[in-house]
Amino acid sequence: SAVISQKPSRDICQRGTSLTIQCQVDSQVTMMFWYRQQPGQSLTLIATANQGSEATYESGFVIDKFPISRPNLTFSTLTVSNMSPEDSSIYLCSVAGVVNEQFFGPGTRLTVL
Amino acid sequence: ILNVEQSPQSLHVQEGDSTNFTCSFPSSNFYALHWYRWETAKSPEALFVMTLNGDEKKKGRISATLNTKEGYSYLYIKGSQPEDSATYLCAFETQGGSEKLVFGKGTKLTVNP
Numbered sequence: 001s002a003v004i005s006q007k008p009s010r011d012i013c014q015r016g017t018s019l020t021i022q023c024q025v026d027s028q029v030t031m032m033f034w035y036r037q038q039p040g041q042s043l044t045l046i047a048t049a050n051q052g053s054e055a056t057y058e059s060g061f062v063i064d065k066f067p068i069s070r071p072n073l074t075f076s077t078l079t080v081s082n083m084s085p086e087d088s089s090i091y092l093c094s095v096a097g098v099v100n101e102q103f104f105g106p107g108t109r110l111t112v113l
Numbered sequence: 114i115l116n117v118e119q120s121p122q123s124l125h126v127q128e129g130d131s132t133n134f135t136c137s138f139p140s141s142n143f144y145a146l147h148w149y150r151w152e153t154a155k156s157p158e159a160l161f162v163m164t165l166n167g168d169e170k171k172k173g174r175i176s177a178t179l180n181t182k183e184g185y186s187y188l189y190i191k192g193s194q195p196e197d198s199a200t201y202l203c204a205f206e207t208q209g210g211s212e213k214l215v216f217g218k219g220t221k222l223t224v225n226p
Binding site: 004031033040041042043044045048058092096097099100101102103104105106107 | 117145147149154155156157159162164202204206212213214215216217218219
């Protein structure tokens, strides 16, 4: 299994500002994933982050809004840019395990006013 | 667009009751079906990864079945305990093993003592 930590655990931000969420894994992993869950909605994949290459974004998500960094095999950041109240969500990072399961961080609860 | 449906949306049971919920997913391009347990303010916890039609998996009082031909999975909890209170998520992984998961909205279980 992998132990994943995220910072911050929660934040309240003003619209128009940006927030960077950090994800730290206790082991080296190739692929890291970023998800969000808007209130009342499903957990939805934003992008896949591989070390040494550009992140791959899912339909409906763009790099300008959600830039991702992946400087090494244990760390990634997701920035939520120019925030609006619609960005209020739980943001989670995850990594793939050996037998196809995924391990998730505890999430970042973001409220945009 | 892949659609994963979970029912019921929420469920209240008494301690000691057995319960079950349903996950419906596309029957084509199936690779794996994942079940997660997500307690508030904690990381989603992987329960099962199921790949074969007819699969049955068990973990303590929790078990799951899989029917890939008709596109559904059941999660059963025997003798529910208050600590089983959580949101149970299923996620569909499409053929190719991309590790990209499409989640349902979850079933929120509350077990009353």
